[in-house]
Amino acid sequence: MYPFKFKPILKERLWGGTKLKDKLGKPIENDITGESWELSTVKGDVSVVANGELSGTSLQELINRNPESVLGKSVVERFGTDFPILIKFIDAKKDLSIQLHPNDELAKKRHDSFGKTEMWYIMDADDEASLIVGFNKDVTKEEYAQSLENDSLLDLLNYESVKEGDTFFINTGKIHAIGAGVLLAEIQQTSDVTYRVFDFNRRDKNGNLRELHTEQALDAIDYEKKDDFKVGYPKEMNTVNKMVDCPYFKTNFIELSEELELNITERDSFTIFMCVGGSVEVQNDHGSARIQKGETVLVSANSSRIHLKTSEVKLLEVTI
Known part of the structure; x- marks a missing residue:
């Protein structure tokens, strides 16, 4: 049970770039790598130990062998042998799609999954880089739906300029997007359930528009304007x-x-x-x-x- 490092799970994304290699030294071989999954037991993307005598062992196997030793008794009581969080580094060369995540109740009902509460720590940001976090005013479900129809959703959204060290907490239901030029660390519940509501009409490498989840999102969105996302924290040295x-x-x-x-x-x-x-x-x-x-x-x-x-x-x- 020495400290475990894991092999990064690298993800090509339509909006990805090269900062994961240029800034963080990840072994990427293309110009559109958007995510490095650092710790994951998501099905099909399970982390593998990269150091020491247990090199090559999966994180799930480590947990299954001795759950309480790895996770802690209280964590096992809550989550069983599921690793409860997903850790990533994300590089957005282009704007990510505008999206949100359902809460635990809705995610369980629809997807047999946890919801997705997450936080972001900004590691690097180009000049003028920003995030979308929430609405800039209270809106109704009807106003939101109308904005999708007349292509005016961007007028309802709140933009936050960012710099290194800025931290954001993203509740379930909060509409959001990582903007172009941002490199960040992400900590989230173990879930890959995302409702994409607008993607700037971009097409993938095959010329197809990406799937939107317009109807599913309607009952998952928090339509209130809330200034509850920017995290203020002390920065005292050596503590x-x-x-x-x-x-x-x-x-x-x-x-x-x-x-x-x-x-x-x-x-x-x-x-x-x-x-x-x-x-x-x-x-x-x-x-x-x-x-x-x-x-x-x-x-x-x-x-x-x-x-x-x-x-x-x-x-x-x-x-x-």
Whole structure:
């Protein structure tokens, strides 16, 4: 149960680019790679250990062998042997489609899946880059539907300019899109259920328009204007700074210029570190692994301590 690194699962996307290679060193071989899935047990896309004696073992196999040791007793009680979150890096060379995700209740009913609450940490942004998050006013279902018919949806949406370090929390039902020129880290519930409502009339490599989920989205959208998405958080050096604490995950920001020891004896959860700057050696009771910007490591729940050895690093720490 040493700290585990995993092979990235790379995804070509119509809107992808090359920043995952240029900025994060991912082994991509084309110009349209949009996502690097870092930790996943989504069917067909299960992460595989890349380091140590268990190299080649899938994350699901690790969990199945000893669920409580990997996940934590309380996590197993809630989710069984399902890994409850999905970790990604995303590069948007072009605007992503405008979309939203259903809540747990609707996703279970329609797709036998969890909903998809997520958060974004901006790692890099071109000048003038922005996100779409929510509406710019309260709208009715009828107004929204009319805007799709007359091609005026963009007039109803809220745009947020972004820079490195900005963080956003995206509730289920909130309409959103990552804008061109943004590289970010994403933490989300384990779900791949997305309702795409507008795609700028783009066509795929075969000349086809991508599927829209207009009718499904109508009952899933939150039509109220809410300023609940921008995450303010402290940025004190050499300590743990709370960012997000929701029912699905907890995320902290850690920026270090020296070593840090974390006592996690009472933490009944696995711990994930996403490196968003610099590099660090992550040690637990059973071994160590070094990660640098753009890499992710999983520390099992049966660890009592985590020692972070570095002279300069920025981390997102994720637990349940």
